Amino acid sequence: MKYESPYAKGSNNLVRLATNENPYNISDELKKGLLENLEHINLYPTPEDIELKKLIAQKHELAPENVVIGAGADEIISLLAFKYINSENNAIVSKHTFFRYKQLVKLAHGECKEIEEIDFKHNLDEFIKNVDEKTKMIFICNPDNPTGTIISKEEIESFISKISSDIIIVLDEAYIDYAPTNTNESRKDLIKKFPNVVILRTFSKFYRLASLRVGYGIGGEKIIKELNEFRSPYSVNAVALTAAKLVLSQPKDEAYLREIENERSKYYEFFDKNSFKYLQSSTNFIFVSFGTNTKQICEQLREKGIIVRSCNIFGYDNYVRITIGNPEENMRLIAETERIIRGM
Numbered sequence: 060m061k062y063e064s065p066y067a068k069g070s071n072n073l074v075r076l077a078t079n080e081n082p083y084n085i086s087d088e089l090k091k092g093l094l095e096n097l098e099h100i101n102l103y104p105t106p107e108d109i110e111l112k113k114l115i116a117q118k119h120e121l122a123p124e125n126v127v128i129g130a131g132a133d134e135i136i137s138l139l140a141f142k143y144i145n146s147e148n149n150a151i152v153s154k155h156t157f158f159r160y161k162q163l164v165k166l167a168h169g170e171c172k173e174i175e176e177i178d179f180k181h182n183l184d185e186f187i188k189n190v191d192e193k194t195k196m197i198f199i200c201n202p203d204n205p206t207g208t209i210i211s212k213e214e215i216e217s218f219i220s221k222i223s224s225d226i227i228i229v230l231d232e233a234y235i236d237y238a239p240t241n242t243n244e245s246r247k248d249l250i251k252k253f254p255n256v257v258i259l260r261t262f263s264k265f266y267r268l269a270s271l272r273v274g275y276g277i278g279g280e281k282i283i284k285e286l287n288e289f290r291s292p293y294s295v296n297a298v299a300l301t302a303a304k305l306v307l308s309q310p311k312d313e314a315y316l317r318e319i320e321n322e323r324s325k326y327y328e329f330f331d332k333n334s335f336k337y338l339q340s341s342t343n344f345i346f347v348s349f350g351t352n353t354k355q356i357c358e359q360l361r362e363k364g365i366i367v368r369s370c371n372i373f374g375y376d377n378y379v380r381i382t383i384g385n386p387e388e389n390m391r392l393i394a395e396t397e398r399i400i401r402g403m
């Protein structure tokens with residue numbers, strides 16, 4: 060499946076609520092910090108940026124040897140697939156989750172076992188039943204894209220403890236920064252207990268660096284060493300490395316987190332008022348159905364320049380994923396949707 064941007068080419072004035080970006084750009088202070096890089100554009104970036112690895116390790120109470128940096132979490136998914144998956148083995152994924160796991164496993168010529176969700180969540184019991192002697196990798200998207208649902212730490216740990224330690228378990232936490240339950244960033248206990256786990260994080264969402272392409276994986280030393288040897292030494296550019304270090308050196312943007320919570324509530328209120336079915340979200344997006352009119356509403360919103368993600372691409376007809384934008388964007392979406400349904 061070829062990825063296509065939901066935004067029309069050449070349109071600048073769109074309300075972009077389809078790709079789960081942070082609506083705010085980086086601070087002026089950060090921009091200034093990045094400008095210093097322009098003095099050294101002629102030089103290759105640092106291949107293994109130990110300073111960034113140290114900052115990441117510190118955040119999760121791990122060692123730099125537990126960290127691999129990539130051009131977005133997306134590159135780490137590619138590395139995992141091409142390093143470990145081949146025509147002799149298989150990977151297990153949830154059927155309607157983030158499409159890249161499935162796509163990359165297939166590109167690496169592996170078999171992909173797709174497990175139907177239960178109540179819009181990964182069906183981990185079925186995952187276990189589907190493990191066989193050829194299973195090499197398991198992907199868990201937590202919180203999940205596109206549903207925004209989250210599996211508790213206890214459930215995850217109980218699941219991992221039932222899986223053989225020679226199977227790599229990839230926990231994609233691209234949206235965990237938004238989860239109200241994410242109160243402890245330490246992953247020390249989990250990684251020490253289960254070195255076959257690789258956790259993915261990104262700077263693209265909460266940290267506002269989507270266009271720079273930088274993310275990372277943390278996991279047991281053996282797998283991380285193999286991934287670091289496998290990766291291209293220069294895949295992450297110098298500006299992205301600097302930006303990642305700067306954002307990690309700043310305190311967490313609690314105001315933005317509060318705003319997301321506030322805006323989420325406004326959406327819930329609007330959905331409740333109109334009896335639209337939606338799921339409680341642990342992310343910066345909400346999964347909602349406008350019933351049989353979903354497609355039509357999305358098209359009419361598009362005509363107004365408001366773009367949301369129709370979930371038929373994930374296999375969920377009549378559902379849409381709405382990124383929580385800034386208050387003005389969210390208000391516009393709510394007002395336009397109200398106008399559209401009144402006219403139906």
Ligand SMILES: Cc1ncc(COP(=O)(O)O)c(C=O)c1O
Nearest residue numbers: 131132133157204233261263274
């Ligand atoms: C669940 C999930 N994982 C990974 C990614 C990739 O993020 P990055 O921008 O770091 O490559 C995305 C991007 O939307 C995502 O939704």
